[in-house]
Amino acid sequence: MGIDLQVKFAGLTLKNPILTASGCFGYGEEAADFFDLDKLGGIVTKTITPLPRTGHPPPKVVETDSGMLNAIGLTNVGIDKFISDKMPFLRQADTSILVNIGGTTVDDYVKLTERISAESDVDAIEINISCPNVDRGGLEFGASPEGAALVIRACKDVSKVPIISKLSPNVTDIVAVAKAVEDAGADGISLINTLVGTAIDIKTGKFKLSNGFGGLSGPAIKPVALGMVYKVASNVKIPVIGLGGISSGSDVIEFLMAGASAVQIGTACFAEPLVFLRVIEELTAYLERKGHANVTDIIGTVRKD
Numbered sequence: 251m252g253i254d255l256q257v258k259f260a261g262l263t264l265k266n267p268i269l270t271a272s273g274c275f276g277y278g279e280e281a282a283d284f285f286d287l288d289k290l291g292g293i294v295t296k297t298i299t300p301l302p303r304t305g306h307p308p309p310k311v312v313e314t315d316s317g318m319l320n321a322i323g324l325t326n327v328g329i330d331k332f333i334s335d336k337m338p339f340l341r342q343a344d345t346s347i348l349v350n351i352g353g354t355t356v357d358d359y360v361k362l363t364e365r366i367s368a369e370s371d372v373d374a375i376e377i378n379i380s381c382p383n384v385d386r387g388g389l390e391f392g393a394s395p396e397g398a399a400l401v402i403r404a405c406k407d408v409s410k411v412p413i414i415s416k417l418s419p420n421v422t423d424i425v426a427v428a429k430a431v432e433d434a435g436a437d438g439i440s441l442i443n444t445l446v447g448t449a450i451d452i453k454t455g456k457f458k459l460s461n462g463f464g465g466l467s468g469p470a471i472k473p474v475a476l477g478m479v480y481k482v483a484s485n486v487k488i489p490v491i492g493l494g495g496i497s498s499g500s501d502v503i504e505f506l507m508a509g510a511s512a513v514q515i516g517t518a519c520f521a522e523p524l525v526f527l528r529v530i531e532e533l534t535a536y537l538e539r540k541g542h543a544n545v546t547d548i549i550g551t552v553r554k555d
């Protein structure tokens with residue numbers, strides 16, 4: 251039996267629900283040495299900022315129990331080089347291209363959205379709102395419903411493509427932020443970004459990361475991510491992409507059952523670049539076993555009884 255893995259998301263048709271997560275797949279060039287990018291449901295690029303950024307000094311990454319902490323500092327080539335050097339490569343891939351952007355002012359986000367959404371073959375813009383707002387003393391845009399809505403509304407006003415708001419889990423009420431970005435015009439939501447944390451080297455008594463704090467990702471965060479995805483998907487009408495600690499077909503199935511229309515895989519692909527293909531196989535095998543012809547059959551099906 252042929253299984254239909256196609257899903258609709260925010261006006262896009264994704265060939266399957268497995269996408270890469272921002273910052274864990276660069277701009278796709280390295281991964282193309284390992285496998286055919288056309289097999290992916292979509293590529294989400296590293297966050298692009300107005301100017302190139304070298305990021306924080308090393309150490310930028312620390313392994314933790316069942317996860318990793320990173321303080322990369324949004325290292326990226328900047329918008330000019332992204333458009334001249336990276337987009338031509340991405341355009342060749344027969345998959346959906348979601349460009350992730352970040353800034354320190356609302357104006358940064360607006361200018362990035364204007365330029366990127368005018369590029370051919372950009373299917374959607376994913377807005378990384380986990381960035382400090384310099385006009386508000388460095389508080390992250392995504393830390394409050396108002397801050398999140400401010401960025402999303404401004405980007406939506408100028409965008410020619412769907413706007414996906416990527417939520418930060420470092421808030422007390424994720425549903426309030428999700429509803430605020432929905433009201434501000436977001437076409438979809440992705441969650442979660444990393445959870446703030448740290449690690450200390452007891453031999454030296456110093457923080458293990460040069461930046462002190464970093465973002466926790468990997469299997470350690472999956473239960474938190476899954477819970478947030480369920481809460482958000484049950485409280486908004488726009489579609490949701492789930493991510494956080496996914497590394498197997500069964501992880502994907504959990505996120506889909508919780509209400510996500512698609513998922514992204516980040517940390518798992520550092521250890522296993524082919525994880526995307528394995529996960530697609532495992533998902534397909536499950537659907538076959540359960541007699542489902544379409545992956546959409548299982549979206550939002552989790553029950554309490």
Ligand SMILES: Cc1cc2nc3c(=O)[nH]c(=O)nc-3n(C[C@H](O)[C@H](O)[C@H](O)COP(=O)(O)O)c2cc1C
Pocket residue numbers: 271272273274296297320322324350378416442443444466467468469471493494495496514515516517518
């Ligand atoms: C090394 C690294 C770099 C990341 N860079 C970005 C980034 O540039 N923009 C962004 O929105 N998220 C970034 N993230 C967060 C991931 O996209 C993802 O939200 C998070 O890691 C949870 O998924 P995972 O557990 O599958 O990695 C980064 C994560 C890691 C581990």
